[in-house]
Amino acid sequence: AQSVTQPDIHITVSEGASLELRCNYSYGATPYLFWYVQSPGQGLQLLLKYFSGDTLVQGIKGFEAEFKRSQSSFNLRKPSVHWSDAAEYFCAVGIEGFKTIFGAGTRLFVKA
Amino acid sequence: NAGVTQTPKFQVLKTGQSMTLQCAQDMNHEYMSWYRQDPGMGLRLIHYSVGAGITDQGEVPNGYNVSRSTTEDFPLRLLSAAPSQTSVYFCASSLTPNPRETQYFGPGTRLLVL
Numbered sequence: 001a002q003s004v005t006q007p008d009i010h011i012t013v014s015e016g017a018s019l020e021l022r023c024n025y026s027y028g029a030t031p032y033l034f035w036y037v038q039s040p041g042q043g044l045q046l047l048l049k050y051f052s053g054d055t056l057v058q059g060i061k062g063f064e065a066e067f068k069r070s071q072s073s074f075n076l077r078k079p080s081v082h083w084s085d086a087a088e089y090f091c092a093v094g095i096e097g098f099k100t101i102f103g104a105g106t107r108l109f110v111k112a
Numbered sequence: 113n114a115g116v117t118q119t120p121k122f123q124v125l126k127t128g129q130s131m132t133l134q135c136a137q138d139m140n141h142e143y144m145s146w147y148r149q150d151p152g153m154g155l156r157l158i159h160y161s162v163g164a165g166i167t168d169q170g171e172v173p174n175g176y177n178v179s180r181s182t183t184e185d186f187p188l189r190l191l192s193a194a195p196s197q198t199s200v201y202f203c204a205s206s207l208t209p210n211p212r213e214t215q216y217f218g219p220g221t222r223l224l225v226l
Contacts, residue, residue, distance in 0.1 A: 051212050099157055
């Protein structure tokens with residue numbers, strides 16, 4: 001069955017430190033992969049997406065993600081975290097049948 | 113463009129009551145969907161629509177009905193509310209049903225069923 005796993009429920013990083021959020025998926029065909037961000041009390045906003053081609057994709061707000069087919073992973077990174085990055089981050093995979101499967105989310109806390 | 117709008121923002125229901133959550137988009141998107149968000153479970157798809165007059169079930173459809181009479185509107189109906197339906201509900205839309213498409217989300221409706 002298709003699934004998306006985000007192993008870390010929450011992560012705390014210091015402002016200015018680097019960030020990596022992990023995402024693993026289970027899907028038999030070529031995945032369409034997404035990272036969304038949700039600020040408190042808001043809906044989700046797309047950070048970046050991957051379909052094919054270069055496995056390192058750039059997104060908004062200085063985020064990037066790398067697709068590794070051999071590891072079924074699509075980890076999100078940012079070299080220097082800002083306090084405004086504190087939010088919940090969702091990894092998702094678009095599958096056939098007009099559906100998207102979301103991971104459970106990782107909440108990011110940023111300390112000064 | 114207003115994007116995706118949802119009403120109400122908050123609602124409290126008693127067990128057994130019915131209600132409709134409204135969702136509208138002004139982007140002429142073909143695809144619309146409803147998700148519920150529960151702690152530790154991410155977003156789960158309730159129902160979706162690939163165009164006016166066409167709807168289908170998602171992962172957790174029980175207790176919910178939808179219809180799509182226009183491209184713009186996609187209301188979600190709770191037939192007889194249960195405490196297990198306490199959740200945050202998000203409506204989303206995308207230009208086409210292609211799984212490559214970015215989904216645009218509304219601000220959510222927070223529902224409490226007592």
